[in-house]
Amino acid sequence: MLSRTADHLYWMSRYTERAENTARMLDVNYQTALMPQTQEAAQNGWQGLLSISELLPTYLSKHPVITPKDVMEFMVSDDSNPSSIISCLRSARENARAVRGSLTTEVWETQNQTWLEIQKLIKKAEFKRDPAKLFEWVKFRSHLFRGVTVGTMLMDEALHFMRLGTFLERADNTARLVDVKFHGVNSEFFGENNLSDQEYDFYHWSSILRSVSAFEIYRKVYRDIIRPERVAELLILRADMPRSLHASLSEVVINLRMIANQQSTGTERRAGKLLSELKYGSIDEILANGLHAFLSQFLDRINELGFDISKDFLVPT
Amino acid sequence: MQPFDEMYSRLPYEDKALRDHYGPYKQWLDSQSMTQMQSYQEEAEVIFRRVGITFAVYGDKDEGGAGTERLIPFDLIPRVIPSQEWSSMQLGLIQRVNALNKFIYDVYHDQEILKAGIVPLEQITNNPQFRAEMVGVNVPHNIYSHISGIDIIRAANSKGEGEYYVLEDNLRVPSGVSYMLEDRKMMMRLFPELFSSYQVAPVAHYPDLLLETLRTCSPNTTHDPTVIVLTPGMYNSAYFEHAFLAQQMGVELVEGQDLFVKDRFVYMRTTQGPKKVDVIYRRVDDDFLDPSIFRSDSSLGCAGLIDVYRAGNVNICNAVGTGIADDKSIYPYVPKMIEFYLGEKPILNNVPTFICRNPEDLKYTLANLKDLVVKEVHGAGGYGMLVGPAASKSEIEQFREALLKNPSGYISQPTLSLSSCPTFVKEGIAPRHIDLRPFVLSGKTVQMVPGGLTRVALKEGSLVVNSSQGGGTKDTWILEV
Numbered sequence: 001m002l003s004r005t006a007d008h009l010y011w012m013s014r015y016t017e018r019a020e021n022t023a024r025m026l027d028v029n030y031q032t033a034l035m036p037q038t039q040e041a042a043q044n045g046w047q048g049l050l051s052i053s054e055l056l057p058t059y060l061s062k063h064p065v066i067t068p069k070d071v072m073e074f075m076v077s078d079d080s081n082p083s084s085i086i087s088c089l090r091s092a093r094e095n096a097r098a099v100r101g102s103l104t105t106e107v108w109e110t111q112n113q114t115w116l117e118i119q120k121l122i123k124k125a126e127f128k129r130d131p132a133k134l135f136e137w138v139k140f141r142s143h144l145f146r147g148v149t150v151g152t153m154l155m156d157e158a159l160h161f162m163r164l165g166t167f168l169e170r171a172d173n174t175a176r177l178v179d180v181k182f183h184g185v186n187s188e189f190f191g192e193n194n195l196s197d198q199e200y201d202f203y204h205w206s207s208i209l210r211s212v213s214a215f216e217i218y219r220k221v222y223r224d225i226i227r228p229e230r231v232a233e234l235l236i237l238r239a240d241m242p243r244s245l246h247a248s249l250s251e252v253v254i255n256l257r258m259i260a261n262q263q264s265t266g267t268e269r270r271a272g273k274l275l276s277e278l279k280y281g282s283i284d285e286i287l288a289n290g291l292h293a294f295l296s297q298f299l300d301r302i303n304e305l306g307f308d309i310s311k312d313f314l315v316p317t
Numbered sequence: 318m319q320p321f322d323e324m325y326s327r328l329p330y331e332d333k334a335l336r337d338h339y340g341p342y343k344q345w346l347d348s349q350s351m352t353q354m355q356s357y358q359e360e361a362e363v364i365f366r367r368v369g370i371t372f373a374v375y376g377d378k379d380e381g382g383a384g385t386e387r388l389i390p391f392d393l394i395p396r397v398i399p400s401q402e403w404s405s406m407q408l409g410l411i412q413r414v415n416a417l418n419k420f421i422y423d424v425y426h427d428q429e430i431l432k433a434g435i436v437p438l439e440q441i442t443n444n445p446q447f448r449a450e451m452v453g454v455n456v457p458h459n460i461y462s463h464i465s466g467i468d469i470i471r472a473a474n475s476k477g478e479g480e481y482y483v484l485e486d487n488l489r490v491p492s493g494v495s496y497m498l499e500d501r502k503m504m505m506r507l508f509p510e511l512f513s514s515y516q517v518a519p520v521a522h523y524p525d526l527l528l529e530t531l532r533t534c535s536p537n538t539t540h541d542p543t544v545i546v547l548t549p550g551m552y553n554s555a556y557f558e559h560a561f562l563a564q565q566m567g568v569e570l571v572e573g574q575d576l577f578v579k580d581r582f583v584y585m586r587t588t589q590g591p592k593k594v595d596v597i598y599r600r601v602d603d604d605f606l607d608p609s610i611f612r613s614d615s616s617l618g619c620a621g622l623i624d625v626y627r628a629g630n631v632n633i634c635n636a637v638g639t640g641i642a643d644d645k646s647i648y649p650y651v652p653k654m655i656e657f658y659l660g661e662k663p664i665l666n667n668v669p670t671f672i673c674r675n676p677e678d679l680k681y682t683l684a685n686l687k688d689l690v691v692k693e694v695h696g697a698g699g700y701g702m703l704v705g706p707a708a709s710k711s712e713i714e715q716f717r718e719a720l721l722k723n724p725s726g727y728i729s730q731p732t733l734s735l736s737s738c739p740t741f742v743k744e745g746i747a748p749r750h751i752d753l754r755p756f757v758l759s760g761k762t763v764q765m766v767p768g769g770l771t772r773v774a775l776k777e778g779s780l781v782v783n784s785s786q787g788g789g790t791k792d793t794w795i796l797e798v
Contacts (some may be wrong), residue, residue, distance in 0.1 A: 003586045069495050097369065098551045101564035104370075112369045157588060261589050313588045 002189065005099045006161045006259075007314035011200040012095035012111070013149075013165030019088035020142035021173035023072065025049055026075055027135040028211035033068060035203050046071045052180040053083050072131060077122045085138055089118050106154040107145070114141045157259055164255040171248035172302050174212065178235050179295040180227070181208050205231050213245040232291065233283040245298065252305070267308040274301055320469055320734040320750065321479035323396055328737065328748055338399045338796060341514045346394070346746075354393060354741055357507050359617045361391050363504070370499055370786070374667040390789030391500060393507070393741045396678040396751060396771040397794045403767060406469070406481060406755070409664030410765065412655060414465045417486060417642045419658040421461040424641055425451045435657055436650045445695070448603065448638030449608060454627050457534045458723050458761055461636035464527070464598075465757040466491025469665070469769075471736035479736055482668045484752065486651070486749075488635060490600050493790075494756050495558035498523060500792040501768075516797040518767035520599065521791060523564035523756070527598075530760035531566075533634050535595040542595040545571045545585065549601050549617045559600050564619060570729040573601070578621030583631045594630045596620075645728050646672070646694035674725035682729040683720060686713050689729040691720070706732050735780050738791065740773055750774045752782050753793065767795040 029045050037045075046066050050056040054228045055074075058081065061072045078084045082091075093115035118138075121127060127134035146166065153159045205226040209215040214234060219236070222230055238244045253271050260268060286294045324339045365371070371386035398406075418579055423430050424441055425448075431438045441447055466487035471479040501520055505512055528544065535542030548559035550572050563570035563630055574584050576594070584591035592643055599606065605615040607622040625631045641647065649670040652663040671678035671689075682689060686705050693701035703716040737748035755769030770793040772782035782788040 001588055002569050002571060003588055004572065005569070008590045047516050075368055094551075097556075099559075099570070101546075101560040101570040102371065108369065113367055116366060161588075259588060277387075 001102070001161075003155050003314055005102050006157070007310075008095040008099040009102065009158055010309070012099075013162040014094050014169040015088045015092035015095065016111075016142055016145050017169040018173065019085050019092065019179075020139055022053070022075060022085050022088065022169070023135040023138035023142075024211045025052065025177065027132060028070065028207045030068075030072070030131055030135075031184060031210070032207050035094070042068075048180040048183065049075070052176045054157045055081065055083060069128075072128075076127065076134070081201065085277070086118060089115055089138075102158050102235065104148075106148045106152045110141075110145050110148050115146070115236060117141075160255045160258040161313075163251060164259070167248045167251035167255070168302065168306060168309070170243060171245055171252065172299065174235060174243050174245055174248065175295050175298050175302065177208070177211065178232060179292060179299075182232060182291055189232060199201045212285035214241060214243065217241055227285055232287070236286070237278060237281060237283060239279070246275075249275040249278055256309075257285060261312065264308075264312040267305065267312050270301070270307055270308065273290075274298075274305070319477075320748070321473040321736040322748055323479070323652060323736055323738040323751070326479075326740075327473075327477065330739070330748070338397055342397065342511070343566060344397070345511060345514070351745060357393055357739065361393070361503055361507060362388060364503065365391065365499075368499070370557055371494070372450070372557065378766055390439060390775060391503065392775075392789050393751075394739050394746070395504060395792040395794045396738050396753070397796065400796050400798060402481075403518075403795045405664060407767070408763065409481075410467055410757050411653065411763045412659065412664055413467065413483065413486070414462065414759055414763060416651065416655040416658050417488060418460055418462055419463070420509045420654045421488075421639055421642050422459045423658075425454065425638065427512040429656065430657055433657065433711055435653050436647070440646055440650075444641060444646065446638070446640030446644050448641070450623055450627070450637070451638040455629065457536055457632055460534060460759045462488040462639050462642070463530055463634040463636075463759050464489075464491060465535060465759065466493065466754045467757060468734060469666075469753045469755065471753075472733035473736075480666070482538070482666045482733065483651070485645075486643040486648065486714075487754070488639040490602065490635065491754070492555045492558055492600075493754055493758065493772075494523060496790045497559045497756070497768055497770045497793065498561075500770075500790055504792045515794065518614060518797050520766040520768040520796040523766045524562060526758050526764050526766065528566040528568070530758040530764065531596045531598055533636055533760040533762075534634060536629050536632050537595050540685055543593060544568045544596040544598065545594055547571050547573070547597050547599040547601055548578075549573075549605070550560045553600075555600065562598075568598075570593055571597075573605075573615075573617045573619050576619035576622070578619060579623055581625050581628050581630055583619065583622060583625050590643045594631060597635060598634050603640065606633070606637065617654065644694060644726070645692055646674075649728065670732045671729045673720060673729060678729070679720065682727075684719060686717060687760060688732060688734050691716055691727055691729045694726055704732065707778075707780075730797060735774075735782075736769075738773065740775070740791070742775065742777075747777070749777070750780050750782065751791065768793050 026049070029049050032045055033042060044185055045064060046068060050059050050071065051100055055114050059071070063074065074081055076085050079087060081087060093111050094109055096103060096111040118186065121137070123135060149159065149162055154238065185239065206215055207226060208231060209226070211236065218226065218231070234241055234244065236245045238248065239246045240248055249271070253275050256264070256268050256271050322328055322678065325331065326334045326336055365388050371388055430436050431441060435571070467483055468485040468487065469481050469763055470484045471481050474480045497520060531544045532542050544566070545568055546559055546563040548556060548570055550556065553559070560570055569585065571585055577584055577586070583594045585594055601617050601665060604611045606618040607620060608615045608618060609620045610623045623637065626637065649667065649672050652667050655661060655663045671682050673679045673682055682691065689705045691703040691705070703712060705713065735750040735752055738751045739746050740749040742749065751771050751773045753769050753771050755765060758764045771793045773789045773791050774780060774782045774787070775789050776787055779787070
């Protein structure tokens with residue numbers, strides 16, 4: 001298939017996944033905000049959300065202070081923020097439109113319909129009163145997109161590039177989520193000096209789990225009270241948790257193998273190596289060496305993988 | 318003159334003048350309320366938007382500053398053509414396209430028609446559409462115009478019957494076929510009941526015929542040919558059609574940046590390395606195809622493409638230089654071409670045309686400006702045109718001056734009233750003028766689907782059907798019995 005086509009397919013999926021994860025992040029913050037919490041904790045929540053996506057400077061250049069209302073608008077409907085939900089959905093649709101000939105009618109119409117509807121929803125501004133409803137809708141459009149993709153596309157390269165985009169983006173987004181939510185104020189979250197943060201209550205941890213649809217999964221897997229190190233383990237190392245780093249990387253490796261070409265051996269090897277570290281790693285080890293360090297390194301390597309994929313397949317020179 | 322009406326023969330509408338083949342349709346239409354029709358209309362619009370059958374309007378922005386995408390208006394009332402009318406039109410179209418292809422071959426080879434004095438030499442050599450790069454180049458099956466869109470109108474003759482005329486040949490990159498296909502899909506979706514009372518000839522196999530045509534025009538005969546569609550990109554107004562045809566044929570939709578030339582072959586960049594291309598169905602104008610030969614600022618084509626083409630290592634469909642045959646200054650000679658190359662009488666009429674470079678024709682034209690349609694020979698899309706009866710005094714005087722300054726730049730024709738067809742507009746159902754563009758495919762053989770794109774001028778009294786000037790489309794039904 002054309003490299004440019006593969007590029008559009010890959011980014012279409014990445015943007016759709018990003019829109020979904022942004023909606024999930026916003027949702028968890030919004031839900032937490034409904035709980036009793038200190039001013040400082042609330043502020044930290046919204047600020048964390050911006051720094052997760054490396055958007056704090058952009059935000060502050062437009063808004064003097066962090067308020068829930070402004071952050072929400074910035075992340076949902078601000079055209080000038082490339083990571084806002086509306087921008088992601090626009091980019092997904094633009095990419096789809098550029099290769100609509102390589103998509104099934106159902107996949108194209110799903111993307112197009114999502115774009116047409118989000119514009120209407122935002123114009124109506126109803127989401128300001130009930131943002132949870134909008135987030136739910138974004139998630140479900142993303143579910144629909146994935147379903148219609150695996151349900152109708154020929155299982156060839158086009159599908160593999162789309163899946164590759166989805167899971168690379170998901171690995172990135174989940175890692176960022178874990179990083180920011182386990183961020184100690186002054187030091188390493190799990191360190192001796194930070195015992196107070198580790199005593200965040202049930203509501204803090206359950207909201208994180210809910211943001212990745214993992215609350216029920218946690219109960220099923222651990223049959224116990226919610227402990228932060230287990231939350232980290234679930235989101236990083238569990239192979240059977242669909243949004244974990246391990247599960248996402250597995251899919252990246254599988255799809256990379258399906259599209260392999262003569263120059264992609266190095267990329268496959270690096271992806272495989274990263275996967276095996278997750279496969280044979282333990283949470284104790286990771287925590288002993290520092291969670292933040294582990295996640296930063298993971299994000300760097302995911303980023304490199306993205307570059308390698310571009311170089312090998314998408315924009316060959 | 319009163320136009321001929323496709324449904325009622327004449328205006329105003331009277332039931333006793335209803336043409337037979339519209340009988341069942343009329344019965345059905347009478348049973349529909351206007352509110353119902355309105356809701357069908359709205360449903361159609363929603364579906365077209367969702368499917369994304371839109372065209373981009375250059376430089377046009379909506380309130381939010383985003384580029385706008387518009388729908389081409391779709392009319393609910395079909396244009397119905399009885400089978401015997403179609404069979405003779407089809408023969409005429411095949412004959413005409415055959416002659417045009419022979420003409421293009423001749424112009425770029427021995428120029429016999431010029432030597433015979435049938436087409437004046439300077440009409441060719443001084444024509445900007447003449448591509449010197451094509452002289453002596455051989456193309457598969459000697460076919461240049463693989464996809465021809467022939468614009469046909471119908472006007473009332475002295476007996477008040479409708480007669481078909483060819484208004485224009487489109488042999489460069491004719492567009493609109495996707496609307497023919499999508500309009501039919503929409504009609505079958507909205508009005509399935511109508512298709513059981515009529516035997517409407519299907520058109521959905523057009524992409525199949527197109528693919529077959531393109532494959533038979535591959536310059537390599539040893540392996541399975543690789544066919545691609547070359548588009549200027551998603552901001553082109555016909556992008557939907559490019560993507561649609563590529564998808565329907567199952568071939569790659571390629572932009573100039575995806576192609577490169579190496580050792581006199583064209584390749585596309587794929588995820589598995591370079592892949593050789595054999596046939597390019599291009600939807601990019603000649604001028605933009607190859608920056609090393611034509612416009613050097615073009616990024617829509619591929620440098621070196623024309624060299625590969627001339628070496629016979631790739632085929633470009635339609636060929637480079639077909640514009641020499643669909644230019645308005647050449648149009649008047651088509652009936653003579655048919656006689657010259659095929660030894661046959663033309664089946665389809667041309668609109669009588671005055672060639673203003675001939676002193677007598679110029680004199681007649683100047684004396685009758687208020688009754689004539691005057692066209693710039695290189696104009697297109699309904700621009701650069703004077704419709705005498707509808708023009709103001711000053712517009713007429715402007716054209717008179719232009720004509721005197723450069724007579725060879727113009728032709729003129731009597732104002733034929735395009736036939737009308739009932740159309741669903743704001744005021745209800747009213748007559749609007751229409752034309753027809755069937756698509757003729759030429760490869761190893763000449764083929765076409767029974768149908769075409771009917772364009773309709775939605776403004777009352779308007780004769781300009783182009784979508785750029787407020788035209789819409791209708792489904793075209795060719796009846797099998």
